[in-house]
Amino acid sequence: MPTEICLDTNSTTPVLPAALDAACRVMQQQFGNPSSSHSTGLVAQNLRESVRCSAAKLVGAGAGKLLFVSGATEGIQTAVLSALCALRQRRDRGNTVGRLLVYGATEHKAVPESLAYWNRLLGLNLEVRALPVDAGGRHDLRTLASWADDIGMLCTMAANNETGVVSDIAGIERVLQAADSAALWLVDCVQALGKVALNLQATRIDYAPFSGHKLYAPKGIGMLYVRAGSPYHPLMVGGGQEAGARSGTENMPGIAALGAVFDALERGDTFQSAQVLHTWRDRLVQAIGDAFPGVVFNAPLDQTLPTTLNFSVPGLSSKLLLDLFDAAGIRISAGSACSAAKAEPSFVLQAMGLPEWRTTSAVRLSFGPLADDDFITRACATIGQCGAVLRSSGAAPANSGALAWPASTASSTAEAGNEAVRGLDWNELEQVLQSDPQALLIDVREAYEYAAAAALCSAGRTAVNLPLTELQRGVPRWLAEHRHPVVFFCRSGNRSLQALLAMQSRGHRLCRHLEGGLALGAGPAPYTATSAHPTKDLKS
Numbered sequence: 001m002p003t004e005i006c007l008d009t010n011s012t013t014p015v016l017p018a019a020l021d022a023a024c025r026v027m028q029q030q031f032g033n034p035s036s037s038h039s040t041g042l043v044a045q046n047l048r049e050s051v052r053c054s055a056a057k058l059v060g061a062g063a064g065k066l067l068f069v070s071g072a073t074e075g076i077q078t079a080v081l082s083a084l085c086a087l088r089q090r091r092d093r094g095n096t097v098g099r100l101l102v103y104g105a106t107e108h109k110a111v112p113e114s115l116a117y118w119n120r121l122l123g124l125n126l127e128v129r130a131l132p133v134d135a136g137g138r139h140d141l142r143t144l145a146s147w148a149d150d151i152g153m154l155c156t157m158a159a160n161n162e163t164g165v166v167s168d169i170a171g172i173e174r175v176l177q178a179a180d181s182a183a184l185w186l187v188d189c190v191q192a193l194g195k196v197a198l199n200l201q202a203t204r205i206d207y208a209p210f211s212g213h214k215l216y217a218p219k220g221i222g223m224l225y226v227r228a229g230s231p232y233h234p235l236m237v238g239g240g241q242e243a244g245a246r247s248g249t250e251n252m253p254g255i256a257a258l259g260a261v262f263d264a265l266e267r268g269d270t271f272q273s274a275q276v277l278h279t280w281r282d283r284l285v286q287a288i289g290d291a292f293p294g295v296v297f298n299a300p301l302d303q304t305l306p307t308t309l310n311f312s313v314p315g316l317s318s319k320l321l322l323d324l325f326d327a328a329g330i331r332i333s334a335g336s337a338c339s340a341a342k343a344e345p346s347f348v349l350q351a352m353g354l355p356e357w358r359t360t361s362a363v364r365l366s367f368g369p370l371a372d373d374d375f376i377t378r379a380c381a382t383i384g385q386c387g388a389v390l391r392s393s394g395a396a397p398a399n400s401g402a403l404a405w406p407a408s409t410a411s412s413t414a415e416a417g418n419e420a421v422r423g424l425d426w427n428e429l430e431q432v433l434q435s436d437p438q439a440l441l442i443d444v445r446e447a448y449e450y451a452a453a454a455a456l457c458s459a460g461r462t463a464v465n466l467p468l469t470e471l472q473r474g475v476p477r478w479l480a481e482h483r484h485p486v487v488f489f490c491r492s493g494n495r496s497l498q499a500l501l502a503m504q505s506r507g508h509r510l511c512r513h514l515e516g517g518l519a520l521g522a523g524p525a526p527y528t529a530t531s532a533h534p535t536k537d538l539k540s
Contacts, residue, residue: 005379006331009214010161010191010308010366016216018264019257023218026256034250035241044252051259055223058262059189059208062201063228067246068221068255072190073110075209075224078235078246080114083153083184083206084122086231091124098126098152098183104139105130105351106162108188111155126152130351136300137165137352141175148179156185158192158208162348162364163299164308166196173204184230190214194265194369195274195305206230212258216370221254271369277306280376284309284365287380291387292316298349298362309365310349312358316390320446321363326491327449328386330379332365386452393448423493423515432512438484444468444499445490453518468495475506482510489514 006014015023026047032040034048048068055066069075087097101115115128129147132140137160144154154176159166169187176183186207192198194215200208208225212218226232238247264270272280281301288295288311298310313321318334325332334346345359367376424432433439441463443450450465466479468490479486486503488496488511496513503511 003378004329004331005375005382007325007365007367007379008331008333009368010164010364011333012213012219013216013368013370015218015257016261016264016270016370018270019217019260022256022260023253026253030256031252034252035239047259048250048252048255051255051262054259054262054266058198058265059193059210059225060199060201061225064201064230065226065228065232065245067224067226067242068250069209069224069246070220070251071213071222072108072188072209072211074235075207075211075222076110076186076188077114077118078224078233079186079207079209079226080111080118080153080155081235082226082231082233083186084115084118084124085233086184087126087152088122088124098150098181100147100151101126101128101153101155102131102144102147102151102183103128103155104157104167105133106137106160106165106348107155107157108161108190111186111188115153115155131156133351135353136303137163137348138168138303139172141168141171144172145175145179148175148181148183151181151183154183154185155188157188158196158198159305160299160348161191162346163310163352164191164304164366165299166192166303166305169203169205176204189225191305191308194261194271195277195307200225200227212254212261215261216368217258217261218254221251221258223258272371274306277369280367280371280373281306281309283376283380284367284383287383288365291383292390296358298352298354298358307367307369310362311365312361312363314357314361316361318361318363320448321361323446323449323491324386324390324452325363325383327445327453328382328389329453330382330386332363334363389451390448393446393451423497424487424512425515426520429487429514432485432487436484440464440479440482440484440486442466442479442486442488442499443490444471444488444495449491463489468499471499471502475503475508480506480508484510486511487514488512489517491517492519493517 026044030043030047032042032044034041034045036044052066052068055061059066069078084101090097101119103111103115112128112130119126119128131147132143134140139156156169156172157167158169176185184206185204186209187205189198189208190211191214193210204227205225206227207230210223210225212221232245234245234247236247239249241247241250285297285301288309292313294314296312296314298312322332322334345356346362349359349362367379433441443463443465444467445465446467446469447465466476486508488499490496493514493516496517500511500513
């Protein structure tokens with residue numbers, strides 16, 4: 001596989017080396033429980049509070065509380081529960097509460113789902129309503145002003161995870177203040193941490209969740225800011241950790257790692273400056289424009305994080321672009337990682353009112369402030385190669401749709417469990433290739449994917465490129481007459497499974513496929529690059 005170029009850091013990031021060292025040190029040496037009263041526990045307690053102090057300084061928490069949680073989802077759940085419990089208590093005491101629970105139409109799904117869940121569970125039965133955004137992805141402040149008197153809780157973002165659009169937080173606050181609104185306000189600061197200057201104490205924001213793995217800390221650690229005086233109800237109770245605000249033994253390796261990231265941010269000698277990030281984004285914009293003429297960027301660049309680009313290419317689906325980039329070793333996404341398995345238009349872009357072709361063909365490119373100039377140079381060069389490959393392959397626009405297999409060949413849970421369709425792992429693949437010199441490897445990726453990456457090859461064998469879209473139109477004679485094992489493979493194992501089921505439905509029982517595809521990496525024997533043999537060479 002080509003050297004990986006990860007341009008999907010809005011989904012997650014690698015762990016900062018200093019953060020990894022801090023986590024390992026805590027796991028191996030400073031492994032005390034901060035609730036213990038002996039010296040080892042006191043060392044852990046001191047570390048925890050030191051990181052909390054660093055975090056408070058970084059985000060400007062002031063007199064507000066910062067709680068260590070498992071990540072943004074827990075933080076959002078806790079904040080929503082806290083606010084809605086407070087609303088119910090106010091109502092039970094006979095006080096008037098806003099009847100609306102409002103969230104930005106482009107919020108991460110964790111927000112509206114949490115609002116709906118706790119609203120139902122607590123029996124509030126308030127109206128959950130989406131606040132519209134404009135074509136640039138920013139909240140409609142006029143609509144907010146017209147609703148302000150009736151809002152019980154408001155949830156917005158500091159920066160959007162799909163488009164990078166930075167919200168007008170100051171403008172939202174002015175609207176709430178002008179209406180003398182009593183709304184409790186949550187601001188999702190996950191994508192803003194380390195990229196946007198934060199001074200939460202200077203705002204009327206009540207709750208702000210953060211997630212460590214979006215900024216070079218491990219998964220499973222995050223924070224929740226709670227403004228001084230804002231209502232709070234713990235989501236988790238038990239041993240009384242975090243002064244009773246969040247029970248459960250603290251994730252000390254994660255906290256230590258988060259502290260190392262905060263130290264790096266404070267020193268300013270590890271992460272790139274905003275000016276450098278903007279310069280690199282300009283280079284990526286140029287590379288994308290040169291590779292894909294007609295490209296449209298889906299958010300105003302002067303209102304977005306310098307580390308995020310969301311774009312659409314006329315005539316090319318997001319799946320085609322994802323497959324092409326992935327084959328070339330570039331990791332991008334079509335939106336939030338939480339929604340990646342759902343082949344649906346971007347709800348974020350739909351909320352912005354963009355035309356259907358843009359919402360269904362959009363992809364997101366994101367990089368982090370730990371990148372360097374060499375990384376950006378390689379990314380730009382590889383993007384250029386992707387454009388060249390696509391032009392030379394003459395790929396048909398993917399938006400025209402692919403032919404479907406007959407219903408009888410559709411995969412099901414029961415079929416996937418049968419031995420006949422069970423995929424091979426890399427060890428088993430090697431055994432098949434060694435046991436039969438005439439075993440055939442067939443890459444069912446599209447031609448442009450095949451051209452963008454090395455073909456699968458082992459022990460001198462060359463994989464044949466027979467795209468699934470061609471195989472859907474009919475099994476070629478040379479394949480139908482092949483009487484030796486055939487192993488299909490693709491990027492993830494999905495298309496190779498489709499090819500396998502279709503072949504078996506036509507009576508070909510010697511076919512198998514590579515489970516998990518190329519994404520799971522090479523097996524025990526090295527696989528080297530080779531060029532494809534055109535299928536016409538095998539027909540004879």
